[in-house]
Amino acid sequence: MSSQIKKSKTTTKKLVKSSPKSVPNAAAENQIFCCQFEVFGHVQGVFFRKHTQKKANELGITGWCMNTTRGTVQGMLEGSLDQMTDMKYWLQHKGSPRSVIEKAVFSENEPLPINNFKMFSIRR
Numbered sequence: 001m002s003s004q005i006k007k008s009k010t011t012t013k014k015l016v017k018s019s020p021k022s023v024p025n026a027a028a029e030n031q032i033f034c035c036q037f038e039v040f041g042h043v044q045g046v047f048f049r050k051h052t053q054k055k056a057n058e059l060g061i062t063g064w065c066m067n068t069t070r071g072t073v074q075g076m077l078e079g080s081l082d083q084m085t086d087m088k089y090w091l092q093h094k095g096s097p098r099s100v101i102e103k104a105v106f107s108e109n110e111p112l113p114i115n116n117f118k119m120f121s122i123r124r
Contacts, residue, residue, distance in 0.1 A: 033084055033109040034063070034116070038074040039091055041102035048073050049122045051096035056120035059083045066123035075123075078115050 039048070044067050052065050052073070061083050065075030077087055092104040 031080065032078055032112045032115055033081060034076060034078045034112050035084065035088075035109050036074070036076055036107040037088070037091060037104060038068075038072050039095070039101060039104045040072050042098075042100040043073045043095065044071055046096050046098035048096045048099050051099075052091070053120050053122055055090050055094075056087060059086050061087050062115050062117040062120055064117065064121045064123050076117075078112065078117055081109065084109060 049065050049067065052075070055061075056063065056077070059079065061077050061079040063076040063078050065073055068074055077084055079087065088104070088106055092101065095101050
């Protein structure tokens, strides 16, 4: 009789581990997305790119940013949806201490099979 109980417990554990609900959630949490951005306002000459890189590193975002000839900062972000949401908020509302952000524009989040970048860099 005790062997039957052990088998039942093992079977129950196997059912719980292979529950179909746990697989999609794990996949969704690990999904990587990318988007392009451009920030308008007083964002050049105020260490905006340096602070963007620091924030991206804190959040675990990969990608890049650079100054444009139009006086904006543009770039690419890669990360989870939560990471992307936090970074987008920072780019729209925070920025570097001396920056004045007028607006930030983002492309749609696109799913990626893997990261294209290993880190967040500043392009010149």
